[in-house]
Amino acid sequence: MEEITVEFEEHIDSLIEKRNFLRLKQILSDMQPADIAEILDEAKDKDILVIFRLLPKELAAEVFVEFDSDKQEFLLNAFSDKELREVLDELFMDDAADIIDEMPASVAKRILKNTDANTRRMINQLLAYPDDSAGSIMTTEYIDLKRTMTVDEALDKIRRVGLDTETIYTCYVIGSRRKLFGTLSLKDLILSPKDAIVGEIMDENIVSAHTLDDKEDVAAMFDRYDMLALPVVDNEGRLVGIITVDDAIDVLQEEASEDIEKMAAILPSEKTYLKTGVFETFRSRIPWLLLLMISATFTGAIISSFEARLAQCIALVAFIPMLMGTGGNSGSQASVSVIRALSLGDIEFRDIFRVIWKELRVSLIAGIVLAIVNFAKLYLIDYLWLHTFDTGAELYEMITICITLIFVVVVAKLVGSTLPIIAEKCGLDPTVMASPLVTTILDAVSLLIYFGIASVLIL
């Protein structure tokens, strides 16, 4: 696997410094767009413009798509109208729409001014779909065939228009008013006799998405059905665009990052870590920190209300972090397992009782094992060896802690596993129910269980 090494980057940098553009052009022309964009990312703006102009047109457009929106905006402003049109000509419709979506109004206006009426109409149509819909990630450049065509005619059409479509490997068979009748892979076309009729060899079991379907669900279909492209239809079953597998991968990766961020109490961001400014990072993290800090004062209030009694048996305080921590960890294990299973489609609301029954058994075993280990540790190390317990009430304290552990683990697993399912059923985002919120709820619950059992046995 080739990687961009530090040495290679330094070599490129020195070529830029020496203004050795001929050699630069040779090297860059043989590289992948994503790698060129990464290397240019560190270069000075004016160098980027010079180097960008060296690249062959198609490659230049591909590199342009890989840049972040700040760099794209800089380049668009630096381009002449002619250069702008050349780059736009090479872009696929979905990429063009994505770029315009990120630009300030003046730049977007200039881009649209430099496209023909037909392209402008299509871009505006793509921009109108909601951000998280299938329509927002589809492209409108695909190959459509008629049912009456022969294989030979179909291949001719592919040769004619293939260069400007995002994929030629799946073709779409449509009738009047673009109604979708079937799909036909280039593989089947190539492997069929030249005089076979498209309508007879096409695949009529179409897996398709609706323009307003959630893009996350649509991306999951690529995982499930191993497709390279998926047709997108409107309410009347008319073909309006296609989604290709590379865009589906992007969605899957973004959604995984978003889930991970939400589980860590961060508001999801679209930029990469180092590209996000300090203030922006601060803003994505402070809401949950504030909310969790304030909700943690409830835990504090619970402790305060037991303050007088705790002062009499201060040894109990030392076990608060362990009990709260174990409760939080047990709960987040269960909630994260359930959330991931929900998002992969492995469980649904109707499975809630199977989940509860499973977590009940798992938590009982786990709670009992933890209690036994804890008792052994308290008895052998703290009591017999270190003599930490010397108040006379030691046995009651040990029993209190071990019983609390079992209850805390069971309650934590049940709360942690059911909250996400209930949240999803209520139309809320189950991921928000993950670690931090569940942990904070469980902190309070664990303490109440602890003090409740302690009140009965000791205080």
Place this chain on the structure above:
Amino acid sequence: MEEITVEFEEHIDSLIEKRNFLRLKQILSDMQPADIAEILDEAKDKDILVIFRLLPKELAAEVFVEFDSDKQEFLLNAFSDKELREVLDELFMDDAADIIDEMPASVAKRILKNTDANTRRMINQLLAYPDDSAGSIMTTEYIDLKRTMTVDEALDKIRRVGLDTETIYTCYVIGSRRKLFGTLSLKDLILSPKDAIVGEIMDENIVSAHTLDDKEDVAAMFDRYDMLALPVVDNEGRLVGIITVDDAIDVLQEEASEDIEKMAAILPSEKTYLKTGVFETFRSRIPWLLLLMISATFTGAIISSFEARLAQCIALVAFIPMLMGTGGNSGSQASVSVIRALSLGDIEFRDIFRVIWKELRVSLIAGIVLAIVNFAKLYLIDYLWLHTFDTGAELYEMITICITLIFVVVVAKLVGSTLPIIAEKCGLDPTVMASPLVTTILDAVSLLIYFGIASVLIL
């Protein structure tokens, strides 16, 4: 988007019950393999066997691949040797190797006995690659071309062998001893003149993987370079197999699940949530619960050592959960951001100082904001309104807590962001440095900061 509704499942169940196999065959033959596997998953074993025998051979093999290994084992044992060979004939090499890998020795032996010598040799070769290597997810059925072929000859070869290869959309141009010279997409083949020479139109800038590359890195290349297939070469640059995009998606999804599980202190499992037995789930969760419970006793020991002094100022105890919680949350926000950035390739070890500088600024702003909000809450609500503070030392307590908050957030962000980078540099898994372990370390650190500041100001 078509989904399997409860009604549809009940309809299928009733057809199975009524033994209406003719209608079943019609319905199932029009469905996607993954959907058929999901529906049959709930059926009785003997029904599965009957229904499986109804399916067209190619579809049957595709459904077989989608089953979990328990169902596959049951079917393999129920098959006659003839049926076994029919299914095996339709499988791609990588799927066959994956299935054999999961079977008990006796079943694996019977499978290998029913394949020809060549297939057996290839399967054994695939089985020999380490579990997390590129070799373990590649297949050996691809289209190879010679440099001297014309486009017409290449297309003829594709028509001849295309049916048995996993993809025909990228072809591989090889020389003597299978040395890889270039790749050629079917798109370029179709769009080139019939008498063009393969060696002249092929793409010589090959993006390839080595058999022993980490499969996670290889899958990330699909995301980066938008490819449909990737050639895998050995030490001598000889082509030994290809990886297709559907397998790359599986790896990306698995890795995301694994990262999420590790961040929640669960040992990763390959099975889905409901398929994993109670004891297995228990086993994947108990190691971390035990480890974290025992390490939490250090936090307890810190509290114990301040016990005598805490008893004098018991009000300080009530703030322990809030301070520890805020420290833990701040730290896991930073560690999770960094871990995801590491796994997406956005940051590397050499960025560590940029990360520290960024987190320092973010944490200072966040810490100060949290301290101000907390002070306002303590002063306005607890002091002026509720009169919770009435010991005379109230101002020192408030200041102690607010200063502690700032220090805790700064330390938490710095520890949380640097530990994963250092772990990766040392060859450890950065994900293990995520939430639970970082949180436990930070619990202890937060307490030490709290008691340290309190000792100076109050105790």
